[in-house]
Amino acid sequence: MTRRHETAQRPKQVHLAAHFPGVNNTTVWSDPASGSHIDFSSFASLARTAERGLFDFFFLAEGLRLREHKGRIHDLDVVGRPESLTVLTALAAVTERLGLAGTVNATFNEPFELARRFAALDHLSAGRAAWNVVTTSDAFTGENFRRGGYLDRADRYTRAAEFLATARELWDSWTPDGRPRPFAHRGRHFSVEGEFTAPRSPQGHPVVIQAGDSPEGREFAASAADVIFTRHGTLEAGREFYADVKGRLAKYGRSADDLKIMPGVTFVLGDTAAEAQEKATEIRRDQVSPQNAILALEQVWGVDLSAYDPDGPLPDIDPDPDSELVQGRVKITDPFAVAAKWRALSEAKGLSIRQTVIETTARQSFIGTPDRVAADLTEFVRTDAADGFILVPHLTPGGLDDFVDRVVPLLQERGAYRTAYEGTTLRSHLGLREPVWKG
């Protein structure tokens, strides 16, 4: 049998990545099994588990200013984290094959420096680097940077696209036999010239990830990204998103295989369906503490609701559309609609504030026995709702242990998942081609 024939026979494979649960409201820090989210040992431990599970990559998010609520630093969720690229570079020492993906903002960095830092990560990890290119939508974050301010949506992505194009010129600027050649880029956002400091890296270019959902974000991903990190974690929304984005590829001369779509998802495992469901309910209660329930409400209403009882009914006052209550989080565009929806649900089901928040905010994506979860993940991928998943465990650092021990073997049995790494670079894990050198 020829190799090509084998590939044609092989069902579509599931890709997996591990998200280190950083600053968010999914981490159940009150659980006694929740360890440090700062100590390097936590990162090393989760990364090693992901590598044991033959995952494509390990993923770190980024935030550049501590969130605020009512003008004060938000204190209810995990706060603070180390800087992504430095942690990932250190992880290259304690892993061998695992891809190392870091979120780094394109608005508050400069192409020469960032291209250099990612080239270093790719060289020092022998071809395992990935960059999640994000932009920022608020001036709040800008107060920590020389540039200050922010860019509006249209400019955000033109800058990000030009930033990435410039980085690629730099990554391509040395000859294949390892000699630097001068580069010069002149564009709307950047005018830079000189010589880059690093040869072409082991993957050609680090893998590029995009995570933003606006039409501009999707277009940017279709034109330039290798992976999309998306929030569309249900079967229907996933298929719609998948079709939309993959449909945009042809006009950039790209094929469906050139861009992998990986929603960020959560999971809860149990020995029986009932046990998993029970655990899931418990986790949701832990994630939405009474204080967090009021906070979630205030983020919609935009007014101080601290006098309300989390176990009582929803307030009957109107949201303040011009509220400045929330800083550093994506603003809700139509608070009246959200408030009306929440109120309707609460009244129909007789739910308290806390119960309503539990019902309406992020929930677990895959709940069930390992067998059920393996079957569901496989179905998502085979029916083009996703190419794989970025798993967001609710505990650090042990939150992936069960998944790797119990679900991965079942995926392998189904023929939906690799039984060994086939290559050494992240591009090879993802089945992505190395970019052609444009000297």
Place this chain on the structure above:
Amino acid sequence: MPSLHLAVAIDRADTHQAAPYLESALLAEHGSLDFVTLGDSFARPGPDALAVAARIAPDTARIGLVPTVTTTHTEPFHVQAAVATLDWVSHGRAGWALDVSATEAEARLFGRRRAAPREELWREAGDVADAAARLWDSWEDDAEIRDVASGRFVDRDKLHYADFAGRTFSVRGPSIVPRPPQGHPVRVVDATAPQARETAARHADVALVRAASAERAAAARAELRGLAARFGRDPRTLLVFAALDIDLGDGEHAAEPGHGGGPLPTAGGPAYRGGPVDLAELIADWHRAGAVDGFHLTPAEPRRDLERLVNGTVALLQHRGLFRTFYPGSTLREHLGLARPANRYAALTGESA
């Protein structure tokens, strides 16, 4: 006699792999040296120094890791976060050698501002060092409380806005990274150039001076410590190291006749050429004379000279009881005998209470 400190540069001409740097760092650690340095500049081929330090951190155990990170075209907020993170991943072994990017060629790599005079750039470097220290203090050490009863993960009263406004940038804070293990990672400034001297005296824990004789080194040390005192610092918290290029040739004693006694001035600064034994003599002499607190040595031939330095010079100094044979502590500050700095914001709370 105060203890002697030794540091060594582990730069290589243009390799982007981790292995050679790791090999050197392990050798230096074998000799119980205080720290290794990794130079950096946007203007020459070579890897990002902080990345190399992070990559070798998990594979080393005690040696201090001091990469150069420049302050001219970088974002102060990112720089302090990266250095603090190096401290986290190395369990308190991070340092930061501050430098400036003064050329027009470097400015064109960024296209954001023109080249500026060194005085101005070093003033800005001082601002960056100041802002960084404030951001490192912006989290009190015990800010993370995980108080289940009140639902609070952090005590927000122990998080502080740095609100730093410098001449060329401002930063609001707090940092995104909790206060690193050493409180403040160790700051190193090459104070040979007069423009860098004030910044070194204000902000450095270790100042390097290129001096061709014990007398000149002693004079530079006295000047730096005097300045530090004028800026309100306890001068003992500023260590001054003599920076020497070393070429240990091949022989136990001076390779060149008449060259064993001391370094010769060269275009690149004072250079020592001779054998490991004579270098040990020089180090012992200068240290005995109280001229310097330590040495920062840059091997001419990375592998050969570092090996000769550790197995020859350092072994001899250890044998004579002039240099430690093991690390009594685990952090770079402990190696250097420098206290962990108090948090300026925590101190304020204490006073007002």
